[in-house]
Amino acid sequence: xxxxxxxxxxxxxxVFLAKGLNVDETQNGIKFIFEETQDEIIVEFYAxxxxxxxxRARISNAQADSLLLESELFTICKKLxxxxxxxxxxxxxxxxxxxxxxxxxxxxxxMKVCLGYEKSAKDSAHEIIDQLKEVDSKVFRQELDKLKxxxxxxxxxxxxxxxxxxxxxxxxxxxxxxxxxxxxxxxxKQILEDIKKKSxxxxxxxxxxxxxxxxxx
Numbered sequence: 670x671x672x673x674x675x676x677x678x679x680x681x682x683x684v685f686l687a688k689g690l691n692v693d694e695t696q697n698g699i700k701f702i703f704e705e706t707q708d709e710i711i712v713e714f715y716a717x718x719x720x721x722x723x724x725r726a727r728i729s730n731a732q733a734d735s736l737l738l739e740s741e742l743f744t745i746c747k748k749l750x751x752x753x754x755x756x757x758x759x760x761x762x763x764x765x766x767x768x769x770x771x772x773x774x775x776x777x778x779x780m781k782v783c784l785g786y787e788k789s790a791k792d793s794a795h796e797i798i799d800q801l802k803e804v805d806s807k808v809f810r811q812e813l814d815k816l817k818x819x820x821x822x823x824x825x826x827x828x829x830x831x832x833x834x835x836x837x838x839x840x841x842x843x844x845x846x847x848x849x850x851x852x853x854x855x856x857x858k859q860i861l862e863d864i865k866k867k868s869x870x871x872x873x874x875x876x877x878x879x880x881x882x883x884x885x886x
Contacts, residue, residue, distance in 0.1 A: 675716040677780045724778040729771040755789045794838035800872040849883035
């Protein structure tokens with residue numbers, strides 16, 4: 670992650686990563702390929718240098734002689750909005766111009782002051798608490814074994830502590846945040862990413878997803 674990535678951009682990045690998109694960081698934002706159109710569309714979100722709290726979205730396509738139809742812009746905007754509905758509102762894209770053979774379209778992004786992420790995390794925590802009511806320590810250990818994590822694995826230890834900390838939603842979030850900090854200098858970030866893709870049992874998937882969001886926030 671680049672130095673001092675904008676908090677709004679960081680929250681957007683976490684949302685797109687959670688949706689399984691391959692997100693790259695740019696000098697003052699993020700970008701990824703939108704794969705649900707016939708032509709390759711590049712999507713970017715960035716914070717203005719002179720006003721970091723202001724976020725804009727930009728899409729571009731390489732067909733300089735073929736502008737995107739209004740219906741296509743609407744479809745792209747709607748899909749992106751579905752992704753970020755908890756933390757931002759994306760206005761409709763408008764054509765800006767052609768540069769270096771690319772068509773550019775811009776839209777303003779109204780961030781919800783990071784409350785969306787917090788609300789989403791709290792909602793997930795409550796769901797996890799409800800699901801873990803039916804799970805005892807033996808069942809939880811069995812699920813950890815299925816993930817093939819060694820006994821000394823930072824991730825396994827973190828998941829075990831999170832399970833023990835699942836007294837209520839607030840305590841659960843506190844534990845997850847504490848465990849997430851241990852991954853900052855850890856080489857197990859990749860393992861966490863791999864486990865995120867593998868975990869299929871609902872209660873474990875929810876825990877891993879929330880831990881992942883905190884680690885990569």
